[in-house]
Amino acid sequence: MSALSNPNIDIAQKQLDAYNAQDLETYVSFFTEDCIVSGLNGTPTETSREAIKARYAKAFAQFPQNQAILKNRIAVGNTVVDHEKVVRAPGGEEFEIVAIYSFRDGLIARVDFAK
Secondary structure (H helix, E strand, C coil): CCHHHCHHHHHHHHHHHHHHHCCHHHHHCCEEEEEEEEECCCCEEECCHHHHHHHHHHHHHHCCCCEEEEEEEEEECCEEEEEEEEECCCCCCEEEEEEEEEEECCEEEEEEEEC
16 A cells, blocks of 8 residues: 555544644544553553543643644554644744554554654
8 A cells, every 4th residue: 555545644634634723523533532642652641532632622722823734744554653843823832743643443543742
């Protein structure tokens, strides 16, 4: 399967689009019920879709103009790796992050962030 035909790329893009639109319901719909979120090689910070929903409800409220700009994407098998530039607000805090998405049954089952 080529990277261009990898359906996980579409899901990664759709969740990024929902994140940037701050569409919380659509955003969390791309994650499994038991999805795990963690810092790379760290202890999980969230272990369910509901916990992810709570995390991002707070983040979207705190940073209503937050945007993640995709700089690069690599897809291999059931893994998609995004390199993003996050801008909290125009003229505000900026940082780069790598999000490593692991997929199961067409949904994101795990996200590991490197910052």
